[in-house]
Amino acid sequence: MVRCPSCAAPSGTGLVCERCGRPLGEELDCFAALGLEPRLALDGAALESRYHELGRRIHPDRFATDDAAVRAASLRAMALLTRSYRTLRDPISRGLYWLELRGEKLAEDNKTVPPELAEMVFEIQEQLAELGASPAGNDRDRLRGEIEGRRAEVRSRFDRAHRELEGNFVRWDRNAGGQDELTAGLKQALSKIAYLRTLLRDMDRALAAAAEN
Numbered sequence: 001m002v003r004c005p006s007c008a009a010p011s012g013t014g015l016v017c018e019r020c021g022r023p024l025g026e027e028l029d030c031f032a033a034l035g036l037e038p039r040l041a042l043d044g045a046a047l048e049s050r051y052h053e054l055g056r057r058i059h060p061d062r063f064a065t066d067d068a069a070v071r072a073a074s075l076r077a078m079a080l081l082t083r084s085y086r087t088l089r090d091p092i093s094r095g096l097y098w099l100e101l102r103g104e105k106l107a108e109d110n111k112t113v114p115p116e117l118a119e120m121v122f123e124i125q126e127q128l129a130e131l132g133a134s135p136a137g138n139d140r141d142r143l144r145g146e147i148e149g150r151r152a153e154v155r156s157r158f159d160r161a162h163r164e165l166e167g168n169f170v171r172w173d174r175n176a177g178g179q180d181e182l183t184a185g186l187k188q189a190l191s192k193i194a195y196l197r198t199l200l201r202d203m204d205r206a207l208a209a210a211a212e213n
Contacts, residue, residue, distance in 0.1 A: 002024055004017035004019065004020060004022065005022075005023075005024070005069040005070050005072075005073045006020050006022040006070050007019055013032050014028075014035060015054055015057075015077045015080070016054075016057055022058075022063070022073075023058040023063070023070070024073060024077065025074065029101065030083070031088070033084035034051065034088065035050065035054070036088075039173050040098055040170075040172045041169040041173050042088060044089060047088060048089070051085040055081060055082075058074055058078055058081065059074070060078055091162070091169070092165075092190065095165060095168075095186055095189070098172070099183070099190075106187055106190050113195055114192050117196070120150075120154070121195060121199060123150075124150055124154070124203065127143060127146060127147055127150065128203065128206045132209070140210060143210075144207060144211075147203055147206065147207060148207065151200065154199055154203065155200065157192075157196055158200060161196060162193065164185075
């Protein structure tokens with residue numbers, strides 16, 4: 001329980017005082033900051049609407065003539081709201097944050113390429129190195145065509161990994177499985193996405209560089 005800097009009334013958890021509706025400025029987790037139950041499957045439109053609604057209520061411009069404690073509370077609340085929204089609106093950052101709340105880190109299980117991706121990743125890395133060393137001409141054009149074809153495959157796997165992540169979110173929210181199993185599935189999906197996203201970026205850069213030379 002905290003005291004509101006505006007009306008001094010005790011207030012529960014949230015960005016705004018339950019009595020006067022003014023900003024509290026207390027540190028909260030991202031879900032509590034947006035007034036949400038801790039769930040992984042979120043409606044993007046509803047989340048954005050909630051963000052804008054709270055933002056209008058606590059924006060520092062509304063409290064520019066208040067005393068220092070209220071102005072400071074508004075600034076802290078607005079910063080927390082913005083950070084929370086940015087964290088939760090993206091499924092990947094939301095999944096990473098969910099792990100963080102449970103004392104887990106993706107990095108612990110993300111030191112090697114996921115086995116099901118290893119062969120494809122190494123093959124494409126070799127093709128990218130070959131493209132980078134190839135002089136202009138038919139050989140480079142052939143390599144570019146091959147890599148463009150492989151990019152479609154990588155994009156398909158990336159989209160599939162996102163669907164796996166969404167399925168994992170639903171299982172968490174339904175408590176459909178033990179926490180160890182759900183955590184392992186979440187890490188696996190996030191690890192795949194991380195490698196595939198990096199691979200797509202590297203392919204795009206290599207293709208762009210080859211097109212310029």
